[in-house]
Amino acid sequence: MTTIKQLGIITLLSLGVALLIYKWHPKSPALYLVAGHLRSDEVILSKVLEWEKSKRVVWIDARKGTDYRQGHVKGAFLLNEQEDFFALLEPIWSEIQNLSDLPFVVYCGSEACATSRKVANRLRDSIGIAEVYILSGGDEVLRNAGLIN
Amino acid sequence: MRHYFILISLLFFMSLMAFAELKFGNKEIEIKSKPSDEVVSFVFPFKNVGKESVSVIDVNLTCSCLSATTDKESYSPGEEGYLKAIFSIGSFTGIQRKSMTVISQDEGKEKVRDSLLAILTIPDVVTIEPELIKWNVGEEPVEKVFTFKVPYVDPIKITNVTCTREGFDVSVVKKKEGREYEIKLKPQATSKPMLGMIKIETDSKLKKYARKLAFFSIARKRR
Numbered sequence: 001m002t003t004i005k006q007l008g009i010i011t012l013l014s015l016g017v018a019l020l021i022y023k024w025h026p027k028s029p030a031l032y033l034v035a036g037h038l039r040s041d042e043v044i045l046s047k048v049l050e051w052e053k054s055k056r057v058v059w060i061d062a063r064k065g066t067d068y069r070q071g072h073v074k075g076a077f078l079l080n081e082q083e084d085f086f087a088l089l090e091p092i093w094s095e096i097q098n099l100s101d102l103p104f105v106v107y108c109g110s111e112a113c114a115t116s117r118k119v120a121n122r123l124r125d126s127i128g129i130a131e132v133y134i135l136s137g138g139d140e141v142l143r144n145a146g147l148i149n
Numbered sequence: 150m151r152h153y154f155i156l157i158s159l160l161f162f163m164s165l166m167a168f169a170e171l172k173f174g175n176k177e178i179e180i181k182s183k184p185s186d187e188v189v190s191f192v193f194p195f196k197n198v199g200k201e202s203v204s205v206i207d208v209n210l211t212c213s214c215l216s217a218t219t220d221k222e223s224y225s226p227g228e229e230g231y232l233k234a235i236f237s238i239g240s241f242t243g244i245q246r247k248s249m250t251v252i253s254q255d256e257g258k259e260k261v262r263d264s265l266l267a268i269l270t271i272p273d274v275v276t277i278e279p280e281l282i283k284w285n286v287g288e289e290p291v292e293k294v295f296t297f298k299v300p301y302v303d304p305i306k307i308t309n310v311t312c313t314r315e316g317f318d319v320s321v322v323k324k325k326e327g328r329e330y331e332i333k334l335k336p337q338a339t340s341k342p343m344l345g346m347i348k349i350e351t352d353s354k355l356k357k358y359a360r361k362l363a364f365f366s367i368a369r370k371r372r
Binding site for chain 2: 064081083094109114125126
């Protein structure tokens with residue numbers, strides 16, 4: 001019984017210290033997904049549409065080829081990880097290499113889709129494109145806005 | 150103390166009896182792919198160890214590189230089956246760990262989730278270092294080098310190298326036939342930003358390695 005009491009006290013003390021650190025730590029993360037809380041490389045659709053008024057935006061569709069062929073944002077290029085990224089890139093390279101000064105916006109099939117981030121990292125780190133963003137909300141927000149039919 | 154132990158053990162076994170209807174032989178499978186593989190299959194056998202029929206309702210996948218199906222939808226008590234997950238290798242390299250969740254249900258009971266893990270090791274056949282060569286706008290246009298290596302058993306020779314941009318001097322230096330090459334790249338000027346690609350053709354019989362790409366950029370300095 002004494003052991004259980006001691007364990008309980010240790011657990012309570014640990015929880016108390018953890019809560020205090022969480023409350024006062026300057027970089028404590030959100031405990032859940034906060035609407036509108038974007039990472040530094042994420043962008044919301046309204047911002048992209050605002051950019052499009054003054055300059056071209058390069059859309060990258062990171063979903064499966066079958067989804068892309070069913071409907072995509074006008075002018076979007078297909079680039080994903082599950083097919084061969086470089087085999088997809090090579091035929092569109094002559095266009096891409098002349099667009100490197102523009103913002104690239106990557107979207108995929110869901111809010112939590114990791115594919116967008118992987119494709120964005122490749123574009124940035126392996127290809128050398130300076131400005132790459134991930135569309136918050138994925139293709140759902142594009143469908144809702146009527147940009148994917 | 151003894152009573153607590155009995156109570157905890159009882160609760161643990163009751164929970165197992167209540168939920169473990171589909172019993173998987175192995176929840177984690179590790180496979181090493183061959184260089185020629187474009188897809189790899191992971192087969193997870195299981196058995197219905199419960200007293201009721203179990204239906205597999207869904208399989209949640211964490212990567213669009215995976216697809217998964219079971220051999221049937223419903224399994225009678227004692228019946229064996231399997232889940233087959235197909236991994237499309239695409240441009241993945243190195244060790245890939247992809248999880249999936251099988252959701253099953255007895256009639257009238259709660260849904261049960263089983264997590265499975267597929268680990269795929271994709272061998273390095275060709276490596277190119279660095280991935281990207283960079284100059285800053287206005288920087289001295291010095292020569293920079295890609296190193297092309299073949300760590301795999303079968304050697305691969307470079308047969309041709311081309312550059313998608315004019316105004317660059319490109320040359321190939323053989324360090325060890327079929328094993329290591331240097332691809333030297335020198336811009337004539339770095340006055341404006343641009344992206345470019347080096348296409349490296351090889352004698353590999355495997356389509357995936359018959360042509361490799363490397364990239365370079367002349368970029369504006371970011372503030």
